[in-house]
Amino acid sequence: MRSVPPWARVYVACTALGAVLCAVPVSATHAPWGAVALFAALCAGCELLAGSRFRGDHKPEGTGGPGDSGASLRWHTPVMLAAAFLLPPPAAALVPLPGALLARVEQRPRWLRRVWRAAQLALAAWAASQVHWALGGRDAVVTSDFPYALVTAGAAVVAFCATLTLLDGGILALAERVPVRAAWRGLFLRSLAPVVVHGLAGLMMAVLWRSPYGPAAALLVLLPMYVSWWVFAQYHRERAAHRATIRALVQAVDIKDGYTRGHSERVGQASMMIARELGMDDERAEVLRFAGILHDVGKLGVPTRLLRKDGPLTPEERRVIELHPEYGHEMVRGIGFLGEARSAILHHHERLDGSGYPYGLKGGQIPEFARVVAVADAFDAMTSTRSYRRARPVAVALEELERCAGAQFDPRMVEAFVRALVRQGWHPVVTADETPPHAEPRVPAPHAPAGPETRRGTVGGPRT
Secondary structure, rough: OOOOOHHHHHHHHHHHHHHHHOOOOOOOOOOOOHHHHHHHHHHHHHHHHHOOOOOOOOOOOOOOOOOOOOOOOOOOOHHHHHHHOOOOHHHHHOOOHHHHHOOOOOOOHHHHHHHHHHHHHHHHHEEEEEEEHHHHHHHHHEEEEOHHHHHHHHHHHHHHHHHHHHHHHHHHHHHHHHHHHHHHOHHHHHHHHHHHHHHHHHHHHHHHOOOOOHHHHHHHHHHHHHHHHHHHHHHHHHHHHHHHHHHHHHHHHHOOOHHOOOOHHHHHHHHHHHHHHHHOHHHHHHHHHHHHHHHHHHHOOHHHHHHOOOOOOOHHHHHOOHHHHHHHHHHOOOOOHOOHHHHHHHHHHOOOOOOOOOOOOOOHHOOOHHHHHHHHHHHHHHOEEEOOEEEOHHHHHHHHHHHHHOOOEEEHHHHHHHHHHHOOOOOOOOOOOOOOOOOOOOOOOOOOOOHHHHHHOOOOOOOO
């Protein structure tokens, strides 16, 4: 998220102001400043260690930016919760601040992301401590009053998770323009399980902290947490490697067919917009984005001279190009994490009336992901300049999609895309497919056979 909308900045500022107001009364609480400093140092140490372990990754866990849902949970969360169990609420709000403000952030604007993360964590720690203290949880921890200590800790964990969910959903709606009804959907339940695990570790740390062995014994809780976090980090590294592989494949396609450079990324972006409008969960939406990005990977198996041909294709050349969905499917068939994306790569040129390829599927026989990618692919093809025609305006492209809905495209996908565009607009990436200022416009040769893009009822998309 390189460009943060003004309302998202206002939201971050209000969150930061709320965090300040929660922490201001700390002077009146007679907080144990030594414990506050030690908790804050532990949090900062964990934060910096996490940043150094992920250095060099494209998107480390919890870079702490607005819109990075779920990024607020890391292996130092037990430290924050232990502080919430032992410290007064205003003091607990101070604990995550140094680490969040000093953490390494990859994406810009860095200062805004740091402020956001610090304010978000401070409010969550304050809310957890407020609930815990209101229920008498601190006395239960000090006296090891089990199971009541578990009850109060559980209530604090729910408050911590609910605060993060509330704030995350707001920033998703304002910064990422996620539909309001989808912004909070599933966030709380997805976050609750890891927070509960962290809460148990935090409670154990708090009990040990108050034991005769003191804070040194509490530090032992962090060791297994660090091991589990390290395993989780390896999983993220593996996913980053998958993404790098996908980017390499897309770049290879872009190099091979320079006039569609950037097309794959834009189709992935448009597919994601439709997915969110349809209310798909984050995991399916991410796989659908992969489908959009990789839908043309089969072009690697098509001769370059055909992809770069200026004039219309002969029937024989068209048959060769129409093999690219099957080539692409063969390339990605063994990549397990792509899931439904593989069927979209194979069937994204199928049409509802059965006139598509490679298998001539009809209506509901066409996988849902393929129907989404077909709309996104056609829209970007129409709004981009190609070797054989100029780009059309967005409004004209939408009219064409609506005209062909029901015969070529799934009307539900077209309607979802139109709604998303009305709300978010379309900001295509400027790529090398722009016609040079002084270049002669490329037009099909006269009297040449019509290509598939000129057939009746067919959106003027890619020749493939």
